[in-house]
Amino acid sequence: MSFDPETGEFTFPDWNTEQVLQDLGKFIPPHNLLHKPSQLKPFECDGLTTHRKIPRLVLLPETIQQCQKIMRYCHKNEIPVIARGAGTGITGGVLPDDLSIVVSLTKFNRIEKIDPLQRIAVVQPGVRNLAISEAAKPFGLQYAPDPSSQIACSIGGNVAENSGGVHCLKYGLTVNNVTGIKIINSEGELIEIGGGECMDSPGFDFLALMHGSEGLLGIIVEITLKLIPLPPASQVVLAVFHSMIDGGKAVSDIISSGIIPAGLEMMDKVTIDAIESYMQAGYPKADALLLCELDGNQIDINLQMKIVQQILKDNNAFETRTSHNDEERELYWKARKSAFPAVASIQPDFYLLDGTVPRKALPEVLEKIATLSEQFGLRVANVFHAGDGNLHPIIMYNAEVEDDYEKAVQLGAEILKHCISKGGSFTGEHGVGAEKKDQMCQQFGPLELLQFHRIKAQLDVSGILNPGKAIPTLHRCAELGAMHVHNGEMPHADLPRF
Amino acid sequence: MPYDISQQICEQVKHAQQGAQPISIHGSHSHDFMLPEFAESMQLNLNEHQGIVDYQPTELTVTALSGTRLEEIQQTLATEHQRLATDFPVYTAEATLGGAVSIGHTGSSRPYYGAIRDHILGASLVNTSGEIMHFGGKVMKNVAGYDVSRLLTGTRGTLGPILEITLKVQPLPEQQSTLSIDLDENAAIEIMNRLAGQSLPISASVYFNHTLFIRLEGTEAGIQQARKTINGTEVDDGVSFWSSIQQQNHDFFNSSLPIWRVIVPASTPGLQLQNQQQSLIDWCGGLRWVQASEITQADITYIAERGGYIESFRGSKPMQQAELMSPLQKQMHAKIKSAFDPDKLFNPKLSNFA
Numbered sequence: 003m004s005f006d007p008e009t010g011e012f013t014f015p016d017w018n019t020e021q022v023l024q025d026l027g028k029f030i031p032p033h034n035l036l037h038k039p040s041q042l043k044p045f046e047c048d049g050l051t052t053h054r055k056i057p058r059l060v061l062l063p064e065t066i067q068q069c070q071k072i073m074r075y076c077h078k079n080e081i082p083v084i085a086r087g088a089g090t091g092i093t094g095g096v097l098p099d100d101l102s103i104v105v106s107l108t109k110f111n112r113i114e115k116i117d118p119l120q121r122i123a124v125v126q127p128g129v130r131n132l133a134i135s136e137a138a139k140p141f142g143l144q145y146a147p148d149p150s151s152q153i154a155c156s157i158g159g160n161v162a163e164n165s166g167g168v169h170c171l172k173y174g175l176t177v178n179n180v181t182g183i184k185i186i187n188s189e190g191e192l193i194e195i196g197g198g199e200c201m202d203s204p205g206f207d208f209l210a211l212m213h214g215s216e217g218l219l220g221i222i223v224e225i226t227l228k229l230i231p232l233p234p235a236s237q238v239v240l241a242v243f244h245s246m247i248d249g250g251k252a253v254s255d256i257i258s259s260g261i262i263p264a265g266l267e268m269m270d271k272v273t274i275d276a277i278e279s280y281m282q283a284g285y286p287k288a289d290a291l292l293l294c295e296l297d298g299n300q301i302d303i304n305l306q307m308k309i310v311q312q313i314l315k316d317n318n319a320f321e322t323r324t325s326h327n328d329e330e331r332e333l334y335w336k337a338r339k340s341a342f343p344a345v346a347s348i349q350p351d352f353y354l355l356d357g358t359v360p361r362k363a364l365p366e367v368l369e370k371i372a373t374l375s376e377q378f379g380l381r382v383a384n385v386f387h388a389g390d391g392n393l394h395p396i397i398m399y400n401a402e403v404e405d406d407y408e409k410a411v412q413l414g415a416e417i418l419k420h421c422i423s424k425g426g427s428f429t430g431e432h433g434v435g436a437e438k439k440d441q442m443c444q445q446f447g448p449l450e451l452l453q454f455h456r457i458k459a460q461l462d463v464s465g466i467l468n469p470g471k472a473i474p475t476l477h478r479c480a481e482l483g484a485m486h487v488h489n490g491e492m493p494h495a496d497l498p499r500f
Numbered sequence: 501m502p503y504d505i506s507q508q509i510c511e512q513v514k515h516a517q518q519g520a521q522p523i524s525i526h527g528s529h530s531h532d533f534m535l536p537e538f539a540e541s542m543q544l545n546l547n548e549h550q551g552i553v554d555y556q557p558t559e560l561t562v563t564a565l566s567g568t569r570l571e572e573i574q575q576t577l578a579t580e581h582q583r584l585a586t587d588f589p590v591y592t593a594e595a596t597l598g599g600a601v602s603i604g605h606t607g608s609s610r611p612y613y614g615a616i617r618d619h620i621l622g623a624s625l626v627n628t629s630g631e632i633m634h635f636g637g638k639v640m641k642n643v644a645g646y647d648v649s650r651l652l653t654g655t656r657g658t659l660g661p662i663l664e665i666t667l668k669v670q671p672l673p674e675q676q677s678t679l680s681i682d683l684d685e686n687a688a689i690e691i692m693n694r695l696a697g698q699s700l701p702i703s704a705s706v707y708f709n710h711t712l713f714i715r716l717e718g719t720e721a722g723i724q725q726a727r728k729t730i731n732g733t734e735v736d737d738g739v740s741f742w743s744s745i746q747q748q749n750h751d752f753f754n755s756s757l758p759i760w761r762v763i764v765p766a767s768t769p770g771l772q773l774q775n776q777q778q779s780l781i782d783w784c785g786g787l788r789w790v791q792a793s794e795i796t797q798a799d800i801t802y803i804a805e806r807g808g809y810i811e812s813f814r815g816s817k818p819m820q821q822a823e824l825m826s827p828l829q830k831q832m833h834a835k836i837k838s839a840f841d842p843d844k845l846f847n848p849k850l851s852n853f854a
Contacts, residue, residue, distance in 0.1 A: 119693045120767045143697060164643045175641065177650070178618045193828045199765035199807055201610055201786040204824035205833050206659075207617050210650030214643040231699040258558040260581065260671035298699065301721035358639040360559050390640040430641035445644050449633045453840070454646055460835035473645065 004080050005465025010455040010475035012465050014080050014101050019058055022081065022103075026061065029071045034062040034109070045104050049092040049151075052353075052407065053436055057084075057098035064109045066184075066192060066223050072105060073221070074190035082466045083188075085221040087127060087159030090151040092354055093435025095163065095216050095471055102469075107158055110223065113137050121229045122181065122199055127158020127222050131165075134227065143229035146173035149431070150339045158222045164214035166431035168265040168338070171389040172297075175431070177213040179228045185212065185220030188462040198226050211457070216433050217468040219461045233297035236264065238331045239310060241319040242288030246270055246384070249290035250364040252317035253388040256294065257361060259313060261306050265295040265335075266389030270368075273341050273383045273396075280344035283337030286321050292388070293334055341385040342396070349381070349398035353410040357421030358430035361391045370420050371395055378413040380406075392430035393421070419444060434472040442472075443479035451476060502551025502565055506632065506663050512544055513661065513845070514630035522848045525657035527567060528594035531603050535656070536818045538849040544661055546598050552576055553664060554638070561621060561638050563666040566598025573597060577669055585670040586613040587704070590747050598662050604654030607746050608704035608715070611696060611766065611784040613670075616653060622666040623649035625659065628841055638666050651836075656821070658851035659840040673701075673717035678738025679730055681712045685770035688712040689785045693767045696784050700726045706745060707781040708752060715742055745782065752780045755791045758815035762788040764808030771806075773799040789813070822853045830854070 005012040023037055036042055037059050047054040063069045076083050082102040089096060098104055110126035113134065117123075118141035123134055131152040134145040148167035149155055155165070160176045161183060173179070182198035196209035203209075212219060243249045249268050256266065269277075271289045278285055285291060294310055296303045307324065314322055325331035345352055359367050368384065375382040375397075383396040395417055399410040418428040418441050428441035442451065454473045459465070516523040524540040526532075528547050550567035557580040564573055570588050577583050587607025588600045601623075606615040622636030625648070636642055636649035652662055683691065688707040692714075695702060701718030714730060715738065716723045727734075735741060744750035753759060757777055764771070766785035775792040782789065792799075795810060803810045812819045822830050834853040837844070844851070 117767070118697060119690070120765055121693070121697055141697070164647070166641055170641070174614065174618060177647070178614055191828055193832060194826070197763070200763045200809075201615070201766070201783055202605075202763045204654075204809065204811065204821045205829065206655050206836060207604070207651050207653040208832065208836075210617060210647045210653070211836075213647060215646055219646075231697055233699050254558055257560065262671070299722055299725055301725065302719050305719060305721065358641050360556070360561075360639060362556075362558060387641075392641050425637065426639050427637055427642040427644050429644050430639070431643055433643055434645075442644060447634075449627065449631050450635065450645065450648075453627070453633055453648070456839040457646055457648075457836065460839040461832070 005459055005462070005469065007455045007459030008452065009477060010451070010473060011477065012469045014082055014466070014469070016101065017079060017081055022059065025075060026072070030061055030063065030068060034064065036060040036062065045086065045089070045098065045106065048089045048094060048096050050094040050097070050435065050437060053094045053097050055098045057102065057104045060104045060106055062106050062109050066186070069105070069186050069221060069223055070190040070192060073186050073188060076103065076466055077188050077190060077464045080464060080466065082469050083221070084468050085217045087156035087162070088130070088154050090155040091159060091163060091433065091435065093433045094437045095433055095435035097436040099470065105221065107156070110158070116141065116229070118143060120199060123227045123229055125157055125225050125227060127161070127225060128156050131155050131157055131160055138229050139232070142232050144232050145227055146170070146179050146230055147176050150342065157225055157227070161213055161222055161225060162215065162217050163433045164431065166387065166390070166392065168267055168335070168387060171266055171387065172262050172264045173230065177210055180209065180213070180225060181228055182226040183209065183212060183222050184224040185222050187220050188464050188466050192223070193220070196226070214433065216435065216472040218458055218472055219467060221467070233264070235300045235303055236295055236297040236328070236331060237303050237307060238293055238295045238325045238334050239307065239314070239322055240285070240334055241292045241294070241314040241322045242286045243290040243292070243317070243319055244288070246290045246368045247365040248318045249292050250368060250388070252292060252314055252319065253364065254361050255313045255317065256310055257389060259309055261296070261309060263294050263389060264297040265293065267293045267338055267386065268388040269338070269341060269385040270383060272381060273345065273385045276344040276348050276383065277337050277341060280347050281337060281340055283333060285337060288320070293338055295331070338385070345383050345396050345398065351399050351401040351407070353397040353399065353414055355393065355395045355397070355414050355417055356429045356432035357395070357418050357426055358390065358392045359421050359424045359426035363424040363426070364388065364391060367393065367420060367424060371417055374413055374416050378409055380410055380413055390430065391426065415440070436471055439472070439474040439478065440482055442474050443482050448476055448479065451479065502553050503548060504551070504565060505549045509544060509546070509549065509661055509663065510626055510630040510632065513626050513628065516542055516845050517628050517630065517843065520843065523845055524849070525661050525847055527596040527599035528592065530592040530595040531599055534813050534818055536820055536849060538847055540849070546661060547596065549663065550596070557582060559638070560669050561666055562669050563638060563664060564597050565664055566596065566662045568597050569593070570595050570597055570600060578672070581672045582669045583672050585619040585668050586610065586616060587746055588616060597665055601653055601662065601665055602656050608706060608742065608782050611786060612703050617650045619668040620649050620653065620665060621668055623652055623662055624664045625652065626661045626663060628660070628843060628845055632663060636666065640668070656850045657847040658837060660846050674719050675717070675723055676738065677716045677723050677727070678735040678741060679714045679716065679727065679732030680735050681714070681730070681732040682710055683712050684710065685781070689767060689769060689781065692784045695730065698729070700729060702726070704742060705784050709778070713741060752778060752789065752791070753814065757791040757793055759813045760790045760792060760795060760810055760816070761813040762790055762803060762808060762810045764788060764803065764806050768806050768808070771803070773802070820850070820852060
């Protein structure tokens with residue numbers, strides 16, 4: 003057994019590249035079998051570019067049958083497999099290692115079906131997120147989840163990470179907008195999960211289990227999505243404040259007024275300034291900026307807009323602007339979605355976080371971030387899905403300066419620890435990947451981690467699916483000294499600790 | 501005040517494990533009519549484990565112990581002009597939150613507001629050693645670890661006793677209104693689906709006895725506009741109609757004939773099973789309740805060909821979930837059952853997936 007469900011430890015034998023190439027060449031055409039250094043280079047990392055490793059082999063299967071054969075072969079030979087979409091993830095979820103083969107699903111790029119009457123789309127995993135809404139638009143429909151990377155990210159990756167986006171506040175996350183998937187397990191079996199075109203399916207909710215499982219439980223090869231009507235009208239109000247606290251309070255007040263905006267986003271001065279110098283969106287100078295989008299019929303929007311305007315005023319917004327047309331509205335959003343490249347343009351090295359907290363804790367957490375930022379001597383830009391309580395602090399550092407990166411990671415860990423202590427989570431939508439496993443030890447105790455390992459051990463019998471990602475071993479947590487003490491007793495007392 | 505008997509539950513599980521004795525887990529029994537006989541000599545009653553633990557109106561979340569009555573939750577939420585975020589079936593006044601999640605059937609708003617599972621944020625579960633595990637949380641977004649809290653939907657207690665559940669809630673709509681249109685079945689199915697593709701404040705659509713009923717919820721202005729688009733007749737006592745569907749005390753459900761639950765893609769035209777009498781269409785066409793003395797193999801094939809499945813519901817011998825699964829799906833269930841409950845302690849009579 004190469005994977006121990008009781009600890010999460012795994013070992014795999016080494017393999018001979020020439021031999022494996024020869025074997026795989028029997029069912030994968032040569033042009034889809036990448037093994038030259040120049041071919042492998044693009045697969046060395048995802049969006050987390052601080053972590054790189056050139057894989058030994060990359061496969062580009064084109065059919066479900068090819069994927070099944072790959073899995074059967076790797077299962078038999080105990081070769082780990084990392085399934086990869088567009089590679090836009092930002093936690094190193096598809097970071098290669100010495101023993102794994104990368105299976106890229108970019109050739110699975112067809113929208114197989116759009117059924118406007120039933121409001122569903124059947125797509126392959128390599129289809130870009132935005133391409134789905136573009137294809138649905140002529141029917142007056144859209145696919146709601148819209149991660150900032152939607153122009154490039156693939157829908158298979160969205161399922162694997164359970165991606166969010168600015169419109170998830172009203173329309174839900176990926177898990178709420180997918181009705182079925184087909185996966186291939188580590189033994190190469192093709193399994194249908196969820197209802198497909200139906201709204202229910204017998205048994206456990208495996209569809210939810212697969213969402214956000216980061217390639218550890220199966221390779222997704224087909225997805226059925228829910229499409230929703232395009233709203234007849236949408237309008238954004240932009241409001242600026244002299245403090246993040248006022249902005250944060252306005253967010254809480256809007257939600258408690260009974261209005262669920264289509265998007266409710268906030269950013270701080272560092273981000274506003276960065277965006278302005280990057281793309282001149284015309285954002286006013288301020289310490290905090292709030293974007294609130296309302297959608298639906300125009301009469302409702304008008305009524306709700308009045309309430310929102312009043313709340314903004316009550317929370318000391320010193321200027322508000324309302325979009326007059328779709329171009330203006332899209333410009334406001336374009337600027338928001340450019341926040342990361344904009345910050346990168348002023349400081350190319352940054353470390354992006356993804357904590358969530360209850361909305362009411364936002365002001366306090368923002369203050370804490372400011373204090374920590376000062377303490378560590380590193381600037382932090384804040385841009386976030388405020389309506390969901392999902393923060394994206396961007397820690398800026400200089401890779402040229404010794405220890406600066408380590409300091410950034412440390413600062414990040416402090417911020418996330420604070421989010422967890424406020425009843426939140428260290429990741430709202432980016433996932434755990436290769437890089438945030440230590441936070442798993444803080445958020446979960448050994449009982450939950452053990453349960454996660456047991457789930458994986460059952461569904462991935464050879465343990466070859468993206469091993470070492472997302473769920474830390476119990477040893478690792480023990481080493482970190484972050485073990486939760488249950489009823490005054492250390493669980494798994496027989497585990498060696500250091 | 502919540503009456504939290506977690507410790508007692510954990511002790512009972514430990515006891516069951518030590519004696520290698522299976523244990524049946526139940527709530528208020530409001531779904532027993534649709535379940536195969538599952539009682540064991542050792543029984544765990546979650547019905548007494550009840551009460552709202554935490555309600556945060558401004559966060560739109562509520563946390564309650566699994567035995568809390570759904571009615572109590574709705575009453576509490578109503579004091580803050582809120583409600584559960586989708587329709588939960590309430591077949592008896594005693595129906596509990598844990599039961600609703602364990603069964604996983606959503607009411608009429610399923611196509612419009614999502615399923616029960618869509619609004620689950622976190623849950624805690626007892627493992628076979630009688631220890632409490634916590635999954636998910638109380639925040640809107642959380643992708644740390646596998647989503648075990650949602651996985652629990654539809655597990656019928658077979659992965660262990662659920663102790664606590666956190667749900668997303670929603671504001672009460674300003675207004676509700678019901679329209680009816682007289683139509684034949686296929687026209688009704690098509691219209692339900694066409695309307696769902698438009699941005700209208702529809703929260704339920706049911707077709708019964710040549711009439712399509714559409715529930716509108718939203719602002720006065722939004723409903724006014726929808727009325728013009730839909731052009732139906734205003735139903736006087738819409739609220740009673742929808743609660744009769746929710747509680748299944750509508751005449752259709754009081755039939756002396758067995759009632760079957762048929763799940764099909766929403767736009768599937770009207771079904772005709774061999775012994776079918778009346779039918780009631782819910783979920784914008786995605787759920788067909790059918791009265792029939794019995795179903796035949798030909799009926800099962802007929803529905804499978806349309807991409808759906810049929811299960812027993814009332815008045816016939818309850819089916820096992822496993823009967824509705826492919827061999828690989830059964831295998832996957834057996835594996836997850838083993839991951840949580842290798843000794844088959846929890847509701848073993850509902851989990852014969854092998």
